[in-house]
Amino acid sequence: MNRQMLCLQRIGRMQTAGIAPERLPEEKEYKGKTGADAHMPGESENGRDSGRHTKGPLSNEIFKYTFLVSLIIVLISMGMTVVYLFRFFENETLDNLQEEASILSAGVETNGVGYLNHVDSTSRITLIDADGTVLFDNEADVDKMENHSDRSEIEEAVQSGSGQSIRRSATLTRETIYYAKKLPDGSVIRVAQNLSSVWMLLRRLLQPAVIIFMVTIMLSLFLSMKVSKKILGPLNHLDLDEPENNQTYEELSPLLERISRQQTLIWEREHSESVRRETFRRDFTANVSHELKTPLTSISGFAEIMKDGGVPEDTVRDFSKSIYEEASRLISLVNDIIKLSRLDDEKMEYEWEIIDTYALSGEILNRLKPEADKKNVRLMLDGDHGKIRGVRQVVTEMIFNLCDNAIKYNKPGGKVLVRIATTP
Numbered sequence: 001m002n003r004q005m006l007c008l009q010r011i012g013r014m015q016t017a018g019i020a021p022e023r024l025p026e027e028k029e030y031k032g033k034t035g036a037d038a039h040m041p042g043e044s045e046n047g048r049d050s051g052r053h054t055k056g057p058l059s060n061e062i063f064k065y066t067f068l069v070s071l072i073i074v075l076i077s078m079g080m081t082v083v084y085l086f087r088f089f090e091n092e093t094l095d096n097l098q099e100e101a102s103i104l105s106a107g108v109e110t111n112g113v114g115y116l117n118h119v120d121s122t123s124r125i126t127l128i129d130a131d132g133t134v135l136f137d138n139e140a141d142v143d144k145m146e147n148h149s150d151r152s153e154i155e156e157a158v159q160s161g162s163g164q165s166i167r168r169s170a171t172l173t174r175e176t177i178y179y180a181k182k183l184p185d186g187s188v189i190r191v192a193q194n195l196s197s198v199w200m201l202l203r204r205l206l207q208p209a210v211i212i213f214m215v216t217i218m219l220s221l222f223l224s225m226k227v228s229k230k231i232l233g234p235l236n237h238l239d240l241d242e243p244e245n246n247q248t249y250e251e252l253s254p255l256l257e258r259i260s261r262q263q264t265l266i267w268e269r270e271h272s273e274s275v276r277r278e279t280f281r282r283d284f285t286a287n288v289s290h291e292l293k294t295p296l297t298s299i300s301g302f303a304e305i306m307k308d309g310g311v312p313e314d315t316v317r318d319f320s321k322s323i324y325e326e327a328s329r330l331i332s333l334v335n336d337i338i339k340l341s342r343l344d345d346e347k348m349e350y351e352w353e354i355i356d357t358y359a360l361s362g363e364i365l366n367r368l369k370p371e372a373d374k375k376n377v378r379l380m381l382d383g384d385h386g387k388i389r390g391v392r393q394v395v396t397e398m399i400f401n402l403c404d405n406a407i408k409y410n411k412p413g414g415k416v417l418v419r420i421a422t423t424p
Helices: 003-017 058-111 113-118 152-160 196-204 206-236 250-307 313-344 357-374 392-408
Strands: 124-128 134-137 162-168 175-182 188-194 352-356 378-383 387-391 415-420
Touching (some): 058 113, 058 162, 058 175, 058 188, 058 206, 113 124, 113 134, 152 162, 152 188, 196 206, 250 313, 352 357, 352 392, 357 378, 357 392, 387 392, 392 415
Parallel strands (some): 378 415
Antiparallel strands (some): 124 134, 124 188, 175 188
């Protein structure tokens, strides 16, 4: 591979840097150093900020919502249980009052009102005359009690034979459940039970209910953890190397298929890149071998002629010059290969900066001016102060090699024109 080929490879690497052959202005002869010191402004890299906004572990989310649902179900169940028990005890109390009222009505019919004085009962017993006058009450003074004809359970009993209600007692000022039964003489026997007894019974169940609640909560915690682990089990054991061979949830199938397609695409790209690199390596080796063999053959031939002696002095000088030129060519080729190897080294760190290509080209032409003068080649620089962001060493080598080759392979009296142009 000759130096022109190496330069072309480097040009290919720098095409994105901003040097482009647009329409150029008139050329002018370069006669020395450029007098402009280009200002090198800094360049800020405006990268796209990216970040993942992630939640906590999925197991925690599953555990949290599973436990929350369990807790809500437990609370609703306990609330419904309390309501059911209250209604149940209320109905039980009403049934007991009905049974007690039937016994009392039979006793009053048989033995008269005096029978009620000998009854031992936890219920409140009241006998009301047909006109609403209270004839008997085992918990209050009948002389101080008002007429009861307007009581809802009394009115219902007078009309239909029996009546019931739950309300706050005006006499005892407490929530009470009443049951009234009409007697054959038109009077009404009424029995009542304080509802606080129902609440007291429920409060007696409070301690066992709290214990059951705590046990249920602990059980919910345990089961929620087990459920979260059970759900995540198939996810934790996914084989992403072979996504299509996983036995997992149906909802994950599109994701696994996409991963499989991406892996296939990556493999194909890597394979294609591997083939391309191998082809390049073979071509590079062949070209380098050819380029190294040519000067070595020349040097070997000249040395073989000179070793036997008898070569005229002028011829020895010509051979020495040729050997020197071929050796210089070898050294230059080896240096280019080393530089190219460094350029391809991905681990090598470069210092990027803003480069004025016009000013840099002027410096390079100044360095090459003595060589150009020997060959009677004019050096010309034209264009504007185009700026690119790149590695100064790499850009310098690229421009230097281009200009050096242009001088070296030029004709006597020729010229080398360097034009700098920028694109919008």
